Amino acid sequence: MAIGVLSLLGFQLIDSAFVARLGTAPLAAQSFTLPLSFLIIGVQVGMGIAIAALISRALGAGETARSRRLGSLVLVVGALVIALLGLGLWLGQAPIFRRLGAETESLALIRAYWGPQLLSAWAGAVLYFGYSLFRAHGNTRLPGSLMVITSLANLLLDPLLIFGVGNWQGLGLPGAAWATVLAMLVGLGVMAMRLAGTGWLATGGLWEEASQSLRPFLGIAGPAMISQLMPPLAAMLAISVVARLGESQVAAWGLASRLETLSLMAVLAMTMSLPPWLGRCYGAGDWPQVHRLMRLALKVAVLWQLGLGLALALAAPWVAAALAGSAEVSEDLTVLLHWLPPSYAALGVCMLVVSAGNALGWPLRAMMMSAARLFAFYLPCLGLGAWLGGLPGLALGAALGNLLAGLAAWGLLRRTLASPRRQAAG
Known part of the structure; x- marks a missing residue:
């Protein structure tokens, strides 16, 4: 999963690096769309967390037939929900992007890019x-392998569709979205062929299963989805703060956001692979294994992210020069990289605690932790830093918010796993 996440997020960063070569305005336009793209990802991840938890618990309890029905439901209902969300974001694009701070030039670029970008988001979901x-x-x-395949396909298609080949001038900014659409369609074709031979899907009893599983599904998906939707909301508020600093700062912030997700690849891989394992332990009542898994995951997250963060901070001028399309954006990105990457060690702790909470039967606590991370720590520190010190203050404030959130999540995990029943088991 780590290899797959690295390739997936790597091509997104390279995608932005290609767009940066078109100029600051196209890069800023793409940066304005990132919060809404994260909104779609938040919905799909919330649904995916719930269905993975229910299926893994069913398998842990020996309910194979039920796991098949759940598998069919998530594909049908999930595709429909994301399609309706995408339609709503398409119809409301003008007022949404104006509220985020996009001006007339950016709105024109976004309008051409947003349609294929929404289509690629649906296919990716x-x-x-x-x-x-x-x-x-x-x-x-298989998921890790397909992430690599789709990333390579996108990497090959990006320069062709953005810049063109021969006498064809290419599509510019929309070409980046169309490259992703084609890459995701390749992945969907392979996934469909592999699923056809697994026997993990069912065609009968779906309506009854939907009625039976709706309440437990919403009990997990509701808090998980809210937890996943809060980062896009926070990203919208953050980019509205950054937009007041200037177009160059918006472009640099967009690149830093891409680099953030890439640098968190190990943590993201664990948030995908750890919950099904924890869910099986939960279904079997194996709390000692839960304690061992969480200790190991947190150690890996802190050591890896701290080492990588310090390396990125030291190499900030060279990394920024490689990614940015202008000297001004490169300078602003360097400032952000000096402060943000080392704080991702604490952010990784918070992400793992929230992910574990959804698998271990305390989704409401996980949701509250997500809310506290963003709205009690991250955004207030970021806004105050930008007000006091411009872009350097914003970067320092965001890093401080991540640190406070990680400490709070660690405290929540210790208190939760120290409950009498779980402490005796562990």
């Missing part, structure tokens, strides 16, 4: 639901 089925059944190899 359906592919993610397929990944959730494989992860729930203990297979992380």
Whole structure:
């Protein structure tokens, strides 16, 4: 999963690097769309968390037939929900992007880019639901492999569709979205062929299963989805703060956001692969294994992210020069990289605690932790820093918010796992 996440997020970063070569205005336009793209991802991840938890618990309890019905439901209902969400975001694009701070030039660029970008988001969501089925059944190899395949396909298509070839001038900014659409369609084709031979899907009893599983599904998906939707909301508020600093700062912030998700690849891989394992332990009542898994995951997250963060901070001028399309954006990105990456060690702790909470039967606590991370720590520190010190203050404030959130999540995990029943088991 780590290899798959690295390739998936790597091509998104390279995608932005290609767009940066078109100029600051196209890069800023793409940066304005990132919060809404994260909104779609938040919905799909919330649904995927719930279905992976229910399927893994069903498998842990020996309910194979039920796991098949759940697998079919997530593909059908998930595709429909994401399609309706995408339609709403398409119809409301003008007022939404104006509220985020986009001006007339950016709105024109966004209008051409947003349609194919929404189509690629829908295809990516359906592919993610397929990944959730494989992860729930203990297979992380195929999702990881498909992430690599789709990333390579996108990497090959990006320069062709953005810049063109021969006498064809290319599509510019929309070409980046169309490259992703074609890459995701390749992944969907492979996923469909593999699912056809697994026997993990069912055609009968779906309506009855939907009625039976709706309440437990919403009990997990509701808090999980809210937890996943809060980061896009926070990202919208953050980019509205950054937009007041200038177009160059918006472009740099967009690149930093891409680099953030890439640098968190190990943590993201664990948030995908750890919950199904924890869910099986939960279904079997094996709390000692839960304690061991969480200790190991947190150690890996802190050591890896701290080492990588310090390396990125030291190499900030060279990394920024390689990614940015202008000297001004490169300078602003360097400032952000000096402060943000080392704080991702604490952010990784918070992400793992929230992910574990959804699998271990305390989704409301996980949701509250997500809310506290963003709205009690991250955004207030970021806004105050920007007000006091411009872009350097914003970067320092965001890093401080991540640190406070990680400490709070660690305290929540210790208190939760120290409950009498779980402490005796562990």
